[in-house]
Amino acid sequence: MKINFSLNGKGTELDVDPMSLALDVIRGLSLTGTKEGCGVGVCGACTIMVNGAPVSSCICLVGTLVDKDVWTIEGLAEKMPELIDSFVENEGMQCGICTPGQIVAAASIDSAGVSTSEEIRKYMAGNLCRCTGYQTIVSAVEDHLAVN
Amino acid sequence: MQSTETEFLVPTSVSEALESISKEDAIFLGGGTSTALLYKTRLIEPSRVVWLGNVGELKGIFASDGEVKIGSMTTAAEIAANRDIARLLPGVCTASGVIGNARVRAMATLGGALAHADPRQDMPPALIAVGAEVSVKSSLSTRRIPLAEFYEGFLETVLDPDELITEVTIPLVANRRSAYIRYTPTSEGDYPTVGAGSSVTFGSDGKIIEAASVVLCGVGSVPIISNQASQLLVGTTGDDAALRRAAEAVREIVEPQDDERGSAAYKREMASIFAFRSLKSCLGS
Numbered sequence A: 001m002k003i004n005f006s007l008n009g010k011g012t013e014l015d016v017d018p019m020s021l022a023l024d025v026i027r028g029l030s031l032t033g034t035k036e037g038c039g040v041g042v043c044g045a046c047t048i049m050v051n052g053a054p055v056s057s058c059i060c061l062v063g064t065l066v067d068k069d070v071w072t073i074e075g076l077a078e079k080m081p082e083l084i085d086s087f088v089e090n091e092g093m094q095c096g097i098c099t100p101g102q103i104v105a106a107a108s109i110d111s112a113g114v115s116t117s118e119e120i121r122k123y124m125a126g127n128l129c130r131c132t133g134y135q136t137i138v139s140a141v142e143d144h145l146a147v148n
Numbered sequence B: 001m002q003s004t005e006t007e008f009l010v011p012t013s014v015s016e017a018l019e020s021i022s023k024e025d026a027i028f029l030g031g032g033t034s035t036a037l038l039y040k041t042r043l044i045e046p047s048r049v050v051w052l053g054n055v056g057e058l059k060g061i062f063a064s065d066g067e068v069k070i071g072s073m074t075t076a077a078e079i080a081a082n083r084d085i086a087r088l089l090p091g092v093c094t095a096s097g098v099i100g101n102a103r104v105r106a107m108a109t110l111g112g113a114l115a116h117a118d119p120r121q122d123m124p125p126a127l128i129a130v131g132a133e134v135s136v137k138s139s140l141s142t143r144r145i146p147l148a149e150f151y152e153g154f155l156e157t158v159l160d161p162d163e164l165i166t167e168v169t170i171p172l173v174a175n176r177r178s179a180y181i182r183y184t185p186t187s188e189g190d191y192p193t194v195g196a197g198s199s200v201t202f203g204s205d206g207k208i209i210e211a212a213s214v215v216l217c218g219v220g221s222v223p224i225i226s227n228q229a230s231q232l233l234v235g236t237t238g239d240d241a242a243l244r245r246a247a248e249a250v251r252e253i254v255e256p257q258d259d260e261r262g263s264a265a266y267k268r269e270m271a272s273i274f275a276f277r278s279l280k281s282c283l284g285s
């Protein structure tokens, strides 16, 4: 089936099985910043942004992306360099496997109307990290929101 | 890899959606969060999927004097962020805001949250406690089912395969307070060990309870409704002793099973405690 949507700001037409997972389709386009962790919607390593909101690409059937505005870490890194800087300056990563997902989640935070430190923690709770202990990630997001 | 591709239809109206579902083993698709997991492991292999994402008439939250209507394609995130829901139905607001994580809430729809029928889900107890009814359409008929009578068993509802949930109606009742709380001993985004929805309606004097409802998830194959707890609350002022008697009644009626979220005995205890706390939070609100 032909699927039309916007990917990282560019109109895109793909001929794919609509029941394939957005994760596999995106990685198949050499956009390998989107990672697979748990594969069941829990860890957030595969987070993409769909119409401004965070979505687990591992449980997203690509047919449901028809006409949507989709961003991956590659597009967002170009569009929001200051967010990347904030993660770097706060050392909001160690091994890095969760980092693309953390950054895409942070980039989508406006969709959740989040502002206080407590709300940031609650919102980001869905993105697991086994290395940092979270504090540096939260600091990176807080810094980013303050400069925006 | 795939021998035959699943037909993926994108209707733009309810009537078109109902026509599209006619094929045997066709399914409706909302946000797809449950379906993707089932399909990924090939627990389901539908030959046709009717995705409802472009059916505009199924989206939105409408509050009027006597009731609130929520379209079946409204997402959990939209329900949780809606001001009318927060003001009029705090239990429903809480339940929609704790489902899974922000990514699940952005995709999961109300129709999917109800039709999936996992007995640990948060929305059913919160909605049953405030008397929600489900409007359902097929190409032949239309009916409205109290959510309290919607569940038949684990992943089973009274819906026929060609029936579409169009909206959910919640009556607004004067002097009613409602709440939902849940207990997740593992991680924040996990399914709850137990969740408790409740409502308490006072008479016109504002002192004596005229009606009450206590509904639990996670402790049976369907949401568990404690009529006895309701009866024990009616006619009281909602004092702690009355709440404790109601919570005792909950302990007797739940049917929990041992799993990684706790032993059956533990869940029975937690059901009683969280029923008490849910009622307490109703009365405090």
Ligand SMILES: Cc1cc2nc3c(=O)[nH]c(=O)nc-3n(C[C@H](O)[C@H](O)[C@H](O)COP(=O)(O)OP(=O)(O)OC[C@H]3O[C@@H](n4cnc5c(N)ncnc54)[C@H](O)[C@@H]3O)c2cc1C
Pocket (backbone or CB within 6 Å): A040, A041, A042, A059, B027, B028, B029, B030, B031, B032, B033, B034, B035, B036, B052, B072, B073, B098, B099, B100, B101, B104, B107, B108, B109, B110, B111, B112, B113, B114, B115, B116, B120, B121, B122, B123, B163, B164, B165, B166, B189, B190, B191, B192
């Ligand atoms: C990681 C993760 C964590 C979760 N945690 C929680 C949690 O903490 N609490 C909780 O309550 N739930 C939780 N869930 C479950 C979640 O609530 C459901 O997956 C979600 O609500 C289903 O909605 P959907 O729109 O994505 O459904 P879909 O997958 O689109 O559909 C689910 C079912 O409903 C049917 N359906 C959908 N819409 C309609 C309609 N309008 N009419 C008739 N049938 C319809 C479909 O045919 C399918 O059978 C979690 C899920 C995931 C993946």
Ligand code: FES
Pocket (backbone or CB within 6 Å): A035, A036, A037, A038, A039, A040, A041, A042, A043, A044, A045, A046, A047, A056, A057, A058, A059
């Ligand atoms: S890989 Fe998608 S949420 Fe874990």
Ligand code: FES
Pocket (backbone or CB within 6 Å): A093, A094, A095, A096, A097, A098, A099, A128, A129, A130, A131, A132
């Ligand atoms: S940096 Fe290693 S998991 Fe987060």
